[in-house]
Amino acid sequence: xxxxxxxxxxxxxxxxxxxxxxxxxxxxxxxxxxxxxxxxxxxxxxxxxxxxxxxxxxxxxxxxxxxxxxxxxxxxxxxxxxxxxxxxxxxxxxxxxxxxxxxxxxxxxxxxxxxxxxxxxxxxxxxxxxxxxxxxxxxxxxxxxxxxxxxxxxxxxxxxxxxxxxxxxxxxxxxxxxxxxxxxxxxxxxxxxxxxxxxxxxxxxxxxxxxxxxxxxxxxxxxxxxxxxxxxxxxxxxxxxxxxxxxxxxxxxxxxxxxxxxxxxxxxxxxxxxxxxxxxxxxxxxxxxxxxxxxxxxxxxxxxxxxxxxxxxxxxxxxxxxxxxxxxxxxxx
Numbered sequence: 001x002x003x004x005x006x007x008x009x010x011x012x013x014x015x016x017x018x019x020x021x022x023x024x025x026x027x028x029x030x031x032x033x034x035x036x037x038x039x040x041x042x043x044x045x046x047x048x049x050x051x052x053x054x055x056x057x058x059x060x061x062x063x064x065x066x067x068x069x070x071x072x073x074x075x076x077x078x079x080x081x082x083x084x085x086x087x088x089x090x091x092x093x094x095x096x097x098x099x100x101x102x103x104x105x106x107x108x109x110x111x112x113x114x115x116x117x118x119x120x121x122x123x124x125x126x127x128x129x130x131x132x133x134x135x136x137x138x139x140x141x142x143x144x145x146x147x148x149x150x151x152x153x154x155x156x157x158x159x160x161x162x163x164x165x166x167x168x169x170x171x172x173x174x175x176x177x178x179x180x181x182x183x184x185x186x187x188x189x190x191x192x193x194x195x196x197x198x199x200x201x202x203x204x205x206x207x208x209x210x211x212x213x214x215x216x217x218x219x220x221x222x223x224x225x226x227x228x229x230x231x232x233x234x235x236x237x238x239x240x241x242x243x244x245x246x247x248x249x250x251x252x253x254x255x256x257x258x259x260x261x262x263x264x265x266x267x268x269x270x271x272x273x274x275x276x277x278x279x280x281x282x283x284x285x286x287x288x289x290x291x292x293x294x295x296x297x298x299x300x301x302x303x304x305x306x307x308x309x310x311x312x313x314x315x316x317x318x319x320x321x322x323x324x325x326x327x328x329x330x331x332x333x
Contacts, residue, residue, distance in 0.1 A: 002119030003100040008130035010090045010097045014063030016129055017088055026125025028052065029174045036060060042068070050074075058085070065089050075194035077110055084111045096131075099123060110194060117196040118177055125173035138171045138263040145221045147270065149277045152215040157208050159217055161201065163224040163262075171263040172302050179204045183229045183257040184213060186237030216277055218270050227260040228274035232287065243293060243323065254282035254333075256292040258305050266301060272311055279315070283333040291320060291330040 006013060016024075018036035023029060030052055034042040038060055044053035052074040059067035066088040072078035084105035091098045101119055105111040128134045152160055169176040177197035181204050187195070207213045214231035217224045233239060233255040234247045256278050259271045282290050294309040309327060317329040 001100055001102040002115075002123050003098060004120070004123040004127055005093050005095055006097045006099055006127045006131050007133050008096045010063045010092055012130055013090050013097045013099055013126070014066075016126065017066055017090075018060070018062075023047075025172070025174060026129055027122060027174070036066065042070075046074070055086075056083075063090055072111065075190050077191070077194040078114075081105070081109060081111055099126065113198070114194075114196050117198040121169075121173040121176040121197070124170075128171065128173070140266055141264045141268075144225075144265055144268050147268075147273060148219045149273060150217055150219065151281075152208060152213055152217055154209050154211055156217060157205060159219075159224045160208055160215075160227075161205065163217065163227060164201070164260075167223075167225065167262045168227060168260040175302065180215070180227065180229050180258060180260065181238070182242070183236055183238045186241045188241070214281075216274050218274055220265065225262045225265040226270040226274060228256065228271070228278055229258050230254065230256045230278040230282070232282075232285070233291070239293075243326075243328075252286075252288040254278075254285075254287045254290045256290060256307065259307055260305065261301070263301075271307060272315065275307065275311065275315055279331065279333065287333055289330050290317075290333055291328055292317065293323070293326045293328060295326050297325075 020032060020035060023031040029047060030044040032042045032044050034040050036042070036057055038057055040057045042055040042057060043051050044055065046052045053070055053072050055068040055070035058069050059065060068086045069083050070086050071081070071083045084103055087102045087104070089100045101123055103111065103115040103119070150156060164179045169178070177200060179197065179200040181200040182192060184207055185192070185203060204213065216228045218226035231254060233245065233250045233253045236255055236257060239245065239255050239257050240247065256275060259274060261270050279290050292312055293306045294312055295303055295306065298304045298308070306326070309329070312329045315331065317331040320328045320330040322328070
């Protein structure tokens with residue numbers, strides 16, 4: 001079971017749990033379609049309209065208890081499981097409300113492991129929707145201190161873990177399971193979607209400890225506040241798989257794969273500084289080209305996690321080819 005205290009009354013928490021046709025940024029960014037009444041069916045859809053989860057409402061006790069019998073559909077390994085029971089309970093607390101979330105599923109099965117790894121992040125996201133103090137803690141800083149950029153070496157493993165455990169996705173916990181594993185781990189999308197935060201953290205930590213990850217961390221006042229994952233393209237298994245690249249065409253090419261900037265430090269030029277540092281390092285390794293994969297149409301920091309097109313154009317990149325929802329841009333080193 002996961003639980004958290006939220007600076008909002010139980011009635012406000014309950015409304016966030018059950019209001020229809022409202023995208024839950026805190027719950028995997030899914031939108032429920034249907035009424036939260038006993039016996040009703042709820043279809044949870046992704047931003048692209050596909051159904052990611054299907055629920056039957058089993059119990060509704062406003063504003064105290066909501067019970068859903070639900071099944072994940074977004075990955076075969078989860079869709080093959082029997083439905084699990086998800087229980088939300090809300091109680092008055094000193095600051096407003098105490099909220100608990102409990103899953104009833106086969107012990108140590110894929111659903112059980114997922115909620116054990118990510119239940120706390122889901123509730124942190126719920127708190128962020130309702131709690132003014134939580135929102136204030138993530139407001140953009142008007143000024144920041146001196147920036148230092150360092151390579152992610154085995155000695156900086158703890159900083160990588162601290163950044164992704166506590167800071168990188170603090171404003172968007174729905175992505176907190178990533179640990180930037182997509183770049184380096186070449187699983188098919190349906191497998192990657194079913195992996196838990198613990199699994200991604202473990203495997204990326206092992207790669208960093210072995211010196212097999214090429215990445216950068218930006219520090220302010222001695223704390224890691226931003227991340228860039230890049231490297232020789234043919235060594236980035238996730239990039240090769242995601243974009244269907246032919247290794248025979250990528251001799252001498254590097255890729256800038258993704259950025260994560262802690263919310264209070266955005267719009268201070270950190271992504272551009274990380275990009276320049278990555279390009280300099282790739283050039284020093286003797287590579288001839290660097291490419292990146294900005295989205296065609298993204299308006300949020302999360303949507304621009306591969307870096308916005310405008311930044312690349314300002315840095316001297318040019319259009320190379322076009323994908324389905326992204327562009328490939330290149331720069332001569």
